[in-house]
Every structure is written in structure tokens, then in C-alpha cells.
Amino acid sequence: MVTLAIAKQTLEDMLRRKILLVLLIIAVGMIALGPSVGFLSPRESSAVLRSLGLAVILLAGLLITILSGIQVIPTEIERRTIYTVLSKPVQRYEFVLGKFLGGIFTVFVMIAAMGLVFLLVLAWQEKRFDPEMLKGVVLTFFQMTLLGALAIFFSTFATPVVNFFLSFGLFIVGNLSSVTDSLISNKNPATRIMASAVHYIIPNFGNFNLQNKLIHPSVEISNANVFIVQNIVYAVIYSAVLLLLAILVFDKREV
Amino acid sequence: MKASTRRNLGLAVIPLLIATMFLQAAIDPSVREINKGQKTAFQGLSGEFVLGPLLGLQQAVAGLLWVRADEFFHSGDYDAILPIVRMVTWLDPHQLDVYITGAWHLAYNFTDSSERSDRRYIPASQRLLEEGDANNPEIYDIAFELGWQNSDKIKDFARAEYWYRKASTRHGADERGQAKAPVPMFVWHQLAHSLARLGRLEESVDIWKKALAMSEDFVKKNPTDFSRRNVRGSEVHNLELTQKRIFSRYKHELDWEVDAKVGKGVNRETGEPLSRDTFVFVTGSEVSQKQSAYAKAGLSAPAMAVGAPRPPAIEPTWNTAFDARPLFTAPKVLEVKGRFNVGDGARVTVRLHDDSYRTAQLKEFTFDINQDQTLMLDQHSVRAGTFGRKIDMSKDPKMYSFKSNIYYLVFEFNPRATSPFIQDRFGWSGEGMADPKYLWTDSSLQPEVRWIRKVYRITREQVFGGSIPESAVVSNEEYARVMAEPGPAK
Numbered sequence: 001m002v003t004l005a006i007a008k009q010t011l012e013d014m015l016r017r018k019i020l021l022v023l024l025i026i027a028v029g030m031i032a033l034g035p036s037v038g039f040l041s042p043r044e045s046s047a048v049l050r051s052l053g054l055a056v057i058l059l060a061g062l063l064i065t066i067l068s069g070i071q072v073i074p075t076e077i078e079r080r081t082i083y084t085v086l087s088k089p090v091q092r093y094e095f096v097l098g099k100f101l102g103g104i105f106t107v108f109v110m111i112a113a114m115g116l117v118f119l120l121v122l123a124w125q126e127k128r129f130d131p132e133m134l135k136g137v138v139l140t141f142f143q144m145t146l147l148g149a150l151a152i153f154f155s156t157f158a159t160p161v162v163n164f165f166l167s168f169g170l171f172i173v174g175n176l177s178s179v180t181d182s183l184i185s186n187k188n189p190a191t192r193i194m195a196s197a198v199h200y201i202i203p204n205f206g207n208f209n210l211q212n213k214l215i216h217p218s219v220e221i222s223n224a225n226v227f228i229v230q231n232i233v234y235a236v237i238y239s240a241v242l243l244l245l246a247i248l249v250f251d252k253r254e255v
Numbered sequence: 256m257k258a259s260t261r262r263n264l265g266l267a268v269i270p271l272l273i274a275t276m277f278l279q280a281a282i283d284p285s286v287r288e289i290n291k292g293q294k295t296a297f298q299g300l301s302g303e304f305v306l307g308p309l310l311g312l313q314q315a316v317a318g319l320l321w322v323r324a325d326e327f328f329h330s331g332d333y334d335a336i337l338p339i340v341r342m343v344t345w346l347d348p349h350q351l352d353v354y355i356t357g358a359w360h361l362a363y364n365f366t367d368s369s370e371r372s373d374r375r376y377i378p379a380s381q382r383l384l385e386e387g388d389a390n391n392p393e394i395y396d397i398a399f400e401l402g403w404q405n406s407d408k409i410k411d412f413a414r415a416e417y418w419y420r421k422a423s424t425r426h427g428a429d430e431r432g433q434a435k436a437p438v439p440m441f442v443w444h445q446l447a448h449s450l451a452r453l454g455r456l457e458e459s460v461d462i463w464k465k466a467l468a469m470s471e472d473f474v475k476k477n478p479t480d481f482s483r484r485n486v487r488g489s490e491v492h493n494l495e496l497t498q499k500r501i502f503s504r505y506k507h508e509l510d511w512e513v514d515a516k517v518g519k520g521v522n523r524e525t526g527e528p529l530s531r532d533t534f535v536f537v538t539g540s541e542v543s544q545k546q547s548a549y550a551k552a553g554l555s556a557p558a559m560a561v562g563a564p565r566p567p568a569i570e571p572t573w574n575t576a577f578d579a580r581p582l583f584t585a586p587k588v589l590e591v592k593g594r595f596n597v598g599d600g601a602r603v604t605v606r607l608h609d610d611s612y613r614t615a616q617l618k619e620f621t622f623d624i625n626q627d628q629t630l631m632l633d634q635h636s637v638r639a640g641t642f643g644r645k646i647d648m649s650k651d652p653k654m655y656s657f658k659s660n661i662y663y664l665v666f667e668f669n670p671r672a673t674s675p676f677i678q679d680r681f682g683w684s685g686e687g688m689a690d691p692k693y694l695w696t697d698s699s700l701q702p703e704v705r706w707i708r709k710v711y712r713i714t715r716e717q718v719f720g721g722s723i724p725e726s727a728v729v730s731n732e733e734y735a736r737v738m739a740e741p742g743p744a745k
């Protein structure tokens with residue numbers, strides 16, 4: 001209950017932030033304008049609209065997640081409001097989990113809003129509802145969940161600026177899954193070891209990129225539903241790992 | 256938090272991390288399937304476009320790059336387009352237009368100062384299309400483009416037939432990119448044309464009949480589809496024209512002017528025109544003209560009379576009296592004069608290349624061509640029995656480096672690539688051609704084809720200004736043998 005109360009307060013606080021709302025408005029506007037750029041590729045206007053919509057949701061989701069994730073704990077420390085909270089019967093782990101959940105609820109609300117507009121625009125443009133695209137939106141949300149957990153973990157010991165570069169940097173490295181996957185079969189053993197370490201240990205954000213299949217329906221994967229479930233489980237377990245580490249670090253931290 | 260709780264939480268991290276590793280291994284095969292055909296994000300990308308792919312936005316970046324390429328296209332900066340084409344096809348290997356446009360640039364738009372294509376790029380163009388086809392194996396577009404390029408640019412009708420046939424087994428993409436729609440009828444039409452170019456006439460007629468049956472069926476189900484009615488009309492026209500041509504060239508020669516006036520179609524089984532007026536001798540002078548043609552060719556004429564069907568158009572054989580005389584009037588400036596008794600509109604191919612030049616067989620697409628190789632190809636139209644012009648290669652040293660010591664200079668006429676009205680005299684495979692010096696039969700193709708070809712083997716000194724003696728002429732057999740040998744290892 002305490003955790004949920006902190007999460008609720010964090011969500012309300014986040015939704016009051018103008019920067020996040022501005023990002024949301026810009027993203028929704030870009031998605032709504034998507035059909036007007038279909039002319040850029042006459043034979044593939046549908047592909048342009050889909051790729052633009054998914055790209056905007058991903059980019060806006062990325063900025064919202066990082067901007068909210070890097071600030072939640074340091075801001076409480078900076079404003080000294082954390083003393084008031086921790087002086088009450090609130091465990092530190094409840095505080096960390098509450099902040100994480102609050103951030104994720106925020107991201108959920110934002111992505112849901114963008115996803116809804118995207119699906120409506122697509123349905124209006126293609127004269128039918130395509131439930132497949134929902135998979136892309138869902139996977140983007142779980143990708144952001146993992147990123148949010150990473151940002152919360154770093155925020156327990158790093159300043160917001162350092163946290164921004166760490167989270168963003170690891171997001172980029174984690175998106176290189178196709179590179180690291182191909183390097184695992186490299187002839188050089190040192191390269192193989194390095195690539196394996198990066199591929200299996202660093203959170204693999206590239207897993208969640210289903211865009212190629214969603215934009216080009218001719219791309220087949222053996223079992224798309226299993227793939228999505230695997231990714232959701234991956235995001236949940238890896239987020240749990242990062243939150244456990246965040247709790248352990250924050251528990252020892254002097255505030 | 257108690258120390259024991261902390262320890263337990265720390266220990267819980269390990270199995271969870273191991274679980275993510277197993278999950279990752281399970282996810283990897285699906286990720287490979289999704290990214291099939293895509294290159295890794297770093298390969299070949301300039302800095303400004305690296306960030307997008309790293310964030311997982313390959314398709315969006317590919318779209319933006321393609322818009323940029325379009326700007327270059329309109330400003331005529333073709334060189335700038337190709338690297339973008341490469342990037343886009345790496346980022347998003349399902350953009351069919353990008354492969355097709357890029358391959359077109361490579362094959363057609365790199366030219367010398369006299370607008371002659373740089374044919375050294377054709378293997379790269381073909382390879383790019385093959386890569387695109389492999390990445391989009393359900394959709395017909397790129398296979399069709401390969402057929403078209405082989406037919407229109409390379410004049411390799413066997414390869415054209417191979418790709419058109421492949422395209423005919425595919426599907427068209429619907430508005431969402433899914434391969435569902437049947438291939439357009441022009442795929443079947445081009446397949447029929449390529450078979451005719453190969454001299455496989457029965458197969459060509461069969462394809463026209465098949466296409467016509469498909470259209471008939473479609474029009475029955477969609478009687479208000481006037482576009483498809485037009486397609487059906489063109490199929491009727493092409494089927495009947497092909498059959499008339501087979502009849503005229505190999506059975507009884509048609510008078511095409513009479514045929515145009517009578518126009519009653521043909522028997523679709525035998526190819527015989529429904530009106531006899533089109534293929535019988537009408538006057539005695541026509542008969543005697545034909546008899547003297549046989550006598551001139553040294554052949555005995557068959558029995559002919561007014562009212563009887565004419566002999567086939569390819570009989571008696573027609574002496575083309577071909578010859579070509581080359582002269583380098585200045586370094587790298589070739590002047591050609593020739594005679595060719597075929598009729599206006601035929602084209603003689605002039606090709607100059609290193610003795611080691613062979614068409615590259617690329618396993619991987621690359622823009623890197625061997626700049627040290629020289630390959631010039633020009634087409635000379637025949638007017639009033641003569642052909643020839645000046646070919647100035649001195650202005651384009653990048654295309655014509657002339658690094659080799661020995662070259663082959665080839666003058667040739669391929670009856671299969673020529674216009675139908677020229678073929679009306681010689682047949683699809685040159686059966687009606689005769690030439691005392693330069694007739695060469697290529698038996699490697701079935702049915703075999705009769706070419707007119709004269710080949711010189713010349714030296715670098717001669718290219719830089721010198722006459723070319725007739726003693727430099729080599730036999731067609733020798734040239735064919737040399738070209739069949741593998742080129743030197745690069």
C-alpha cells in the first residue's frame with residue numbers, strides 16, 4: 001500500500017511536469033500529421049505512416065522515460081523531501097519501488113495516449129483496424145519499462161547528468177543486439193568473449209524492435225506471440241534484477 | 256534492512272540474471288528472422304545517420320535517406336545517390352523501389368561524354384537486384400526488373416526468361432506490402448516476348464494463350480473492368496501477330512500491307528491467316544522476282560505460281576555482304592566505316608575490350624569496379640546499306656584507361672536482338688542470313704543462332720593511333736574460345 005501511495009504521488013507529480021506534457025503533445029501532433037508525409041514514398045505510403053508512428057512513439061517514450069527516471073530519486077534528495085518520507089514508517093525498498101512504479105505508470109499513460117492516436121490515425125488511413133500494431137506499442141512500453149528500471153538503478157548513486165549519459169549510452173549499446181549477435185560467431189576468441197558478454201549481460205533493448213515485421217508484413221517469424229511473451233518476461237525479470245540492485249545500493253546510501 | 260535480507264536479495268540477483276541469459280538465447284533466433292536481410296547498424300553508415308539506427312529506427316531513417324536521394328536525383332547528382340541506395344537497402348531491405356532505382360542508375364546513368372553506358376557497372380547493378388530479390392522472395396517486382404534489365408540492356412534473353420519466369424510465380428504486394436495480389440499481366444507478356452527472342456516460338460505462343468485465357472476468365476468475372484479488357488485486346492493482338500510472323504517467316508511469306516488491309520486474324524492452332532490474300536502470289540512478276548532471288552543465291556527455286564502460297568520469308572537466304580573497317584585517327588579515337596546489306600534500322604554493335612575482360616560474377620554487391628579495365632560498347636544504325644561513325648574515347652580516361660596491351664574490337668549483329676521488321680527477313684535466329692565471310696553459328700544456344708561477327712585482335716599501340724591491318728582479324732571460333740576461358744585472377 002505504501003509503495004502504491006508513493007507511486008500515485010509520483011505519477012501525479014510527473015503529469016504536472018510541463019516538459020513531459022510538451023513532449024506528449026509534439027509526439028501526438030507528429031503522429032496525427034503522419035498521413036500527410038505518405039506522398040514521400042507513393043507505393044509505400046502505408047510503410048511510411050507505420051514507420052513514422054512507431055518511431056515517434058519510441059523516441060518520445062525514450063525521452064519521457066529517461067527524463068522521468070533520472071530525476072525521481074535525486075530530486076527528492078535535492079529538495080530534502082525524502083527526509084519527510086523516510087522519517088515515516090516507509091521502508092527504503094518501498095520508496096524505490098514506489099518511485100519506479102510511479103515512473104512506469106507515467107510512461108504507460110504517455111505511450112497509451114500516443115499508441116491510441118497512432119492506431120486511430122492508421123485505422124482512418126487504411127480503413128481498417130490493425131491489431132498487429134498494438135504489439136509494437138506494447139513492446140515499446142516494455143522496452144521503456146526496462147529502461148526505466150535501469151535509470152532508477154543509476155539514480156540511486158549517480159547525478160541526473162551522469163545518469164542521463166549512462167542510461168542513454170546503455171540503451172544504444174543494448175540496441176546493437178544484431179551487431180553483438182553476429183560478433184559472437186567471430187573467429188577472434190577475444191571478440192567472441194566480449195560480444196557474448198555484451199549480448200547476454202547488458203540489457204538487450206534491440207530485442208523489442210519488432211518494427212521490421214510490423215512495417216513489412218511479408219517478414220515472417222516462426223512464432224510472433226511466443227516472441228512477444230519472451231520479451232515481456234525478459235523485461236520483467238531484468239527490471240527485477242535492476243530494482244533489486246537499486247534497493248541494495250539505496251539501502252546503504254546515506255541521505 | 257537486515258544483513259541477511261540484503262544477502263538473500265543479492266543472491267537472488269544471480270539466478271535472475273542467468274534466467275535472462277537463457278531468455279536472450281531463446282529470443283535471438285526470432286530477432287534474426289525479423290532482421291533478415293538487414294545489415295548491422297554500423298556498416299557503411301555516415302555519422303549523421305548512425306544515431307537513428309542505433310535507437311532502432313532503421314525504417315524511419317531509411318525513409319528519410321530516400322527522400323534525400325530523390326533530391327540528388329532531381330539535381331542530376333547520380334554519384335551521390337548510390338551510397339544512399341546502399342544505406343537504405345541495408346537499413347530497410349524491403350524497399351523495392353530503392354533496389355530498382357539504384358540498379359537502374361548503375362546500369363543506365365553512368366555514361367561517357369557521348370552518353371555511352373559504362374557497362375562495367377552492370378554486374379553490380381544485377382547483383383544489387385539479386386540481393387533485393389533474395390530479401391523479398393515472395394514479391395515479383397525485383398525479379399521482373401532483373402528480367403527487364405537482361406532483356407533491354409544486356410540482351411541476354413536466356414537470363415531474362417529465367418527472371419521473368421521466376422517473377423511469374425510470385426505475387427504482387429498489396430497496399431500494406433503483403434504478397435497477395437496476382438502478378439500483373441505484363442510479367443506474362445514479357446515472358447512471352449523473351450521466349451520469342453530466344454527462338455522458342457511454341458513456348459512463346461503457349462504463354463500468350465495462357466495469358467489470354469487468364470484475361471478472358473477475369474473479364475468474364477469482372478465485365479466492367481475496361482482496363483483488363485484492353486489488356487485482353489493486346490494479348491489477342493500479340494498472340495495473332497506472333498503466329499502470323501511464325502507463318503510468314505517459316506511457312507509462307509505474308510504481304511504485310513495486304514494483311515493490314517484484310518486483317519481477319521489467324522487460325523490460332525496452325526497460325527494460318529484466315530485470308531489467303533495475304534500469303535499467295537498475286538501477279539506473275541512477283542513469281543519471277545522470287546525465282547530470280549533463288550537463282551542469285553545459287554539455289555534451285557521450288558515450284559511457284561500465281562495463286563499458290565509464297566515460300567517462307569527466310570528463303571532464299573539473303574547475303575548480308577557484311578564488312579567493317581576500323582581506323583584510329585588519333586589516340587583513342589576510333590573511326591568505323593562499314594557496309595551491311597540488311598535494310599535501314601538494323602543496328603551493328605561495336606565493342607572494344609581488354610583481352611582479359613570477362614563479365615564479373617559478383618557474390619557480394621560492391622560499387623568497386625576494376626577501373627583499369629576498358630569496355631566500350633556502341634550501337635551503329637544501318638542507313639542505305641552502310642554504318643559507322645567516330646567514337647572518341649580520349650575524353651573519358653576513367654572509363655577507357657587502356658591499361659592492357661591487347662584488345663578485341665568486335666563488330667556484330669545479333670538477329671535475336673534486332674527489330675521485328677528486320678527479323679521478318681531473317682527469322683528469329685538468323686536462319687535467312689547468309690554471308691560469305693562473317694556468318695557464325697552459336698551452337699551453345701538451343702535453338703542455335705546465326706550471328707554476323709567480325710573480330711580484330713589489336714594492340715595498345717594501334718589504339719593510340721595506327722591503322723589496323725586485316726591480318727589482325729581473328730576467327731569467330733577463336734574469339735568464342737578465348738571468351739569462354741576464365742579471365743585472369745584479379
